[in-house]
Amino acid sequence: MTEINNNDLLSVCKRRGFIWPSFEIYGGVAGMFDYGPLGFSLRNNIVEIWRDIYKGGEGFVEIDSETVNPREVFKASGHVDEFADLMTYCTKCNSPFRADHLVKDFYGNPDVLTPRELDEAFEKHGISCPECKGRLGPTEEFNLMFKTSIGPGSSRVGYLRPETAQGIFVNFLNLYRYNREKLPLGVIQTGRGYRNEIAPRQGMIRMREFNMMEVELFVDPEDKDWARFPEAADQKLNLVPNTGDEEITVTLKEAVEKGIIANRVLAYFIYVTKRFLTRLGIDEGKLRFRQHLSDEMAHYAADCWDAEILLSYGWIEVTGIADRGCWDLSRHSQFSGTELTHFKKLDEPKEVECDRVKANHKALGPAFKAKAKAIADALEAKTPSDIRDGKISVSVDGEDVVLGSEFFGVSLVKEKISGERVTPHVIEPSHGLDRIFYSVLEHAYSHDAEKDYTVLRLRPEVAPIKVGVFPLMEKDGLDALAQKIYREVHSHRVEAYYDGAGTIGKRYARMDEVGTPWCITVDYDSLDGPQKGTVTIRDRDSGLQKRVEADSVSTVIDALLAGKSFSEI
RNA sequence: GCGAUUGUAGUCCAGCGGUUAAGACGGUGGCUUCCCAAGCCUCUGACCCGGGUUCGAUUCCCGGCAAUCGCACCA
Numbered sequence: 001m002t003e004i005n006n007n008d009l010l011s012v013c014k015r016r017g018f019i020w021p022s023f024e025i026y027g028g029v030a031g032m033f034d035y036g037p038l039g040f041s042l043r044n045n046i047v048e049i050w051r052d053i054y055k056g057g058e059g060f061v062e063i064d065s066e067t068v069n070p071r072e073v074f075k076a077s078g079h080v081d082e083f084a085d086l087m088t089y090c091t092k093c094n095s096p097f098r099a100d101h102l103v104k105d106f107y108g109n110p111d112v113l114t115p116r117e118l119d120e121a122f123e124k125h126g127i128s129c130p131e132c133k134g135r136l137g138p139t140e141e142f143n144l145m146f147k148t149s150i151g152p153g154s155s156r157v158g159y160l161r162p163e164t165a166q167g168i169f170v171n172f173l174n175l176y177r178y179n180r181e182k183l184p185l186g187v188i189q190t191g192r193g194y195r196n197e198i199a200p201r202q203g204m205i206r207m208r209e210f211n212m213m214e215v216e217l218f219v220d221p222e223d224k225d226w227a228r229f230p231e232a233a234d235q236k237l238n239l240v241p242n243t244g245d246e247e248i249t250v251t252l253k254e255a256v257e258k259g260i261i262a263n264r265v266l267a268y269f270i271y272v273t274k275r276f277l278t279r280l281g282i283d284e285g286k287l288r289f290r291q292h293l294s295d296e297m298a299h300y301a302a303d304c305w306d307a308e309i310l311l312s313y314g315w316i317e318v319t320g321i322a323d324r325g326c327w328d329l330s331r332h333s334q335f336s337g338t339e340l341t342h343f344k345k346l347d348e349p350k351e352v353e354c355d356r357v358k359a360n361h362k363a364l365g366p367a368f369k370a371k372a373k374a375i376a377d378a379l380e381a382k383t384p385s386d387i388r389d390g391k392i393s394v395s396v397d398g399e400d401v402v403l404g405s406e407f408f409g410v411s412l413v414k415e416k417i418s419g420e421r422v423t424p425h426v427i428e429p430s431h432g433l434d435r436i437f438y439s440v441l442e443h444a445y446s447h448d449a450e451k452d453y454t455v456l457r458l459r460p461e462v463a464p465i466k467v468g469v470f471p472l473m474e475k476d477g478l479d480a481l482a483q484k485i486y487r488e489v490h491s492h493r494v495e496a497y498y499d500g501a502g503t504i505g506k507r508y509a510r511m512d513e514v515g516t517p518w519c520i521t522v523d524y525d526s527l528d529g530p531q532k533g534t535v536t537i538r539d540r541d542s543g544l545q546k547r548v549e550a551d552s553v554s555t556v557i558d559a560l561l562a563g564k565s566f567s568e569i
Numbered sequence: 570g571c572g573a574u575u576g577u578a579g580u581c582c583a584g585c586g587g588u589u590a591a592g593a594c595g596g597u598g599g600c601u602u603c604c605c606a607a608g609c610c611u612c613u614g615a616c617c618c619g620g621g622u623u624c625g626a627u628u629c630c631c632g633g634c635a636a637u638c639g640c641a642c643c644a
Contacts, residue, residue: 007637015579015595027618027634087642089570144643198570198642206643306644317644432644452594453606472603501597505605512605524602536604545604 006312009445010203012454016514018042018441019204031200031208033434038514041464041495043211043437046280047190049461050213050431053276060186060215061178065167067192070150071157073166076335077328083144083162083195088118089137099139102127146194160194165428167191168216169328172340176218183342183424185218190433202313204438211433217269218424220344221326224263232271239305240290247288260291262303266323269429273307273319280436281459283443286310289321301325302425309439318435326423333423345419355384356413357392363407375401384410444515456515457541460561467496467557468511468519474500481550482522485535489520489554494561512540518560520553539566 013019017036021028035043054060074080088099099118106125118139121127128135146160161167168175168187179185190213200206233253240247241260250260252267261267270289278284292304307319333340359376368375378394386392387410393402444458460466469486471478479500490496497516499507504521511519519538525531534547537556546569548556556569 011580021635024617024635028636030635087570195643200643201637320644451606470604473601476602478602502603503605503607504603505607507606508604509606519605521604523604538604543605 006203006442008447008454009442012445012456012513013039013441018514029208031197031206033204033207038464039437042440042458042462043433045462045464046433046437046440047213049279050190050276051188053272054186054188054215058186058272060188060217061175062188062190063168063171063175064189064191065164065171067161067194068148068150068158069161069166069170071159072335073170073332074145074159074162076331077166077169078331079145079159079162088122088139102136144195144197146196162195163193163430164189164191164212164214165216165328165430168214169332169426172218172329172332173338176342181343183218183220185424186215187218188213188215190214204434205311205313205316207434213431213433215269215429215431217265217427217429218329218342219265219427220342221422221425224265224323224425226265226268229264229268232268235271235274237270237274238288240288242291242293261305262323265427266303266305266321269427270305270307270321273321273429273431277307277309277318277436277439279459280440280462281444281457282309282436282439286443288315290315290317301327309435309443311439311442316435316439317432318439319429319431321429322427324426324428326425328426329423339421340423341421342424343419344422346417349416349418351414351416353412353414355410356380357382357384357386358409358411360407360409367407368401371396375403379403379408453509453512455512455540458515458517460517463515463517464495465497465511465514465516466494466518466561467553468507468516469496469498470504470507470519470521471500472504472521472523476524477527478522478524481526481535482520485520485522485550485553489557494554494557508538516540518557522550526550537569542566 010019014021016038018039020034020036022032022034023029051062055062071080074083088102103118103121103125106121116139122136145162148158148160149155150158168189175185175187190211192209193212194209197206197208200208229252234251236249236251237255238247238249239255239260250258252261252264252271255261256264256267261270274284274287274289277287286309288308289305290308292301292306302323302325304320304322306317307321308315309318310316329340332338357379359379361372361376364372364376374396375394378396379392382392382394390405391402392408393400395401440458440462441456444456445454446457447454458464467489469482469489471482473479482500483498486496486498490498497511499510501507508519517540519540521536521538523536526533526535531547533550535550535553536545537548537553538545544566546566548569559569560566
């Protein structure tokens with residue numbers, strides 16, 4: 001634990017319009033927050049940087065898909081089964097248990113039991129509370145997904161998505177065609193996800209409605225290299241591999257060569273995640289990547305690493321970077337009956353020779369009339385190894401037909417193979433936007449207890465307000481010049497804030513508290529004397545002031561935002 | 570969901586079975602050549618919700634909601 005008091009920070013956030021607990025006038029709802037003007041700006045700035053990295057830097061494409069999905073989508077993804085737990089509670093000590101886990105010694109596949117059958121099973125096998133031996137209460141379903149219905153009447157069951165990823169998977173074919181049937185194919189999406197958490201806690205860390213930034217990269221399963229890997233090969237990462245609890249610092253190259261990270265593409269995107277988070281102002285010393293334990297890893301995942309940030313709550317997972325293998329696409333393929341594959345061309349087409357069963361249409365036609373076509377197709381789907389005693393049996397429309405050698409022949413055919421269909425593998429860096437947002441605030445927050453003075457040391461790039469503009473006194477024409485400067489500087493991209501109220505110190509303090517990196521002040525020297533036409537610019541973190549031409553303020557702010565240091569202006 | 574603690578202006582907090590519910594900070598308007606939360610004046614704003622006990626409840630009791638911590642859950 002650090003000494004940061006997260007209640008103080010949350011209080012600033014609420015007071016100054018970063019985040020507000022939702023529905024406060026109606027008593028509030030746990031695990032729900034609204035973003036205020038400053039919070040929304042900050043969050044958008046984070047999203048813009050993420051976009052800059054993936055869409056700009058890596059050339060990925062961005063989509064926006066539905067938040068309500070029909071049940072089939074989450075049946076295929078596994079969420080309907082995985083997220084709907086049958087729970088029972090001890091009537092004596094109230095401990096909760098997964099009902100199916102309690103009967104697993106008696107049933108091979110307890111997942112399929114209904115709540116009633118589970119209750120009967122407790123009775124029959126004398127199962128009591130593992131904690132206190134008390135009697136178990138009735139089994140209830142608890143579903144972590146919000147359920148709804150699509151359309152009126154006997155409508156389709158729908159769920160609010162618990163993650164945005166499925167929207168990308170179900171659009172795979174559209175995206176694949178859009179990308180002119182090539183891999184790798186990188187797709188990003190930001191949006192809301194919904195999980196009906198049993199007990200949301202820790203402020204913004206576990207929300208019922210949350211924002212995600214997800215990236216799905218489809219790659220050739222046999223080629224998990226990445227063209228830009230060499231650029232990052234010597235960069236260092238703090239890793240906690242699942243072989244022990246020790247944190248190690250290694251280069252990407254070492255991590256892959258020693259088999260710590262499964263492959264180069266996964267390692268590269270772990271590095272991209274580190275670059276992203278540190279660019280937002282996350283303290284590099286409080287950032288590590290922890291590998292999922294083998295039992296924690298989803299059964300389909302080949303490898304999975306969490307980016308964890310040290311906060312006042314402890315180490316908190318903010319991003320998961322997983323190699324999900326072919327799981328997602330093969331499941332959707334299986335459940336939808338639509339082939340979701342990539343056609344991988346061979347460098348050189350190859351010729352193969354093999355024996356094939358060929359239907360004898362001349363004989364089949366007269367013998368089977370209308371059914372002949374179906375039987376012929378079934379026959380040709382067979383291989384010579386299916387021949388038993390010179391006969392092949394096929395099943396057509398639920399009817400078994402045994403065919404003698406007069407109906408088919410076996411011949412050697414030469415086939416030209418120019419490629420094969422493969423199910424792409426998915427590399428998924430999935431970011432919890434709200435957690436990242438909160439982490440950025442906490443790592444920027446500094447409070448001087450003696451002076452009771454708060455400064456948010458936000459990076460200029462993420463700061464919601466870039467520049468405060470003040471007249472020293474709101475009169476004598478100082479206000480008119482300050483207003484003019486404000487109007488020149490303020491834009492959708494560079495948010496400025498005019499403040500003429502109270503005293504100058506108070507205005508600086510207000511800007512420091514919301515992380516505004518620079519303040520412009522128009523004083524009497526701006527109007528008269530040798531300094532005429534200049535204004536002061538103050539740097540938040542150093543407290544230093546310089547004079548710049550009033551006409552050049554906009555240019556100076558642009559230069560600072562582009563990365564020029566304050567001492568260079 | 571369970572247990573413990575808590576709930577008074579935007580924030581921090583005082584108080585009480587009958588009060589005009591106090592103060593500080595903040596916000597607002599004004600005055601002040603005002604560069605790091607200076608000063609003076611004006612104004613602003615609160616007893617979480619519902620029920621019960623009582624002549625009378627912000628205060629006592631019960632329930633709900635929310636927050637903090639612990640357990641469990643989740644990641």
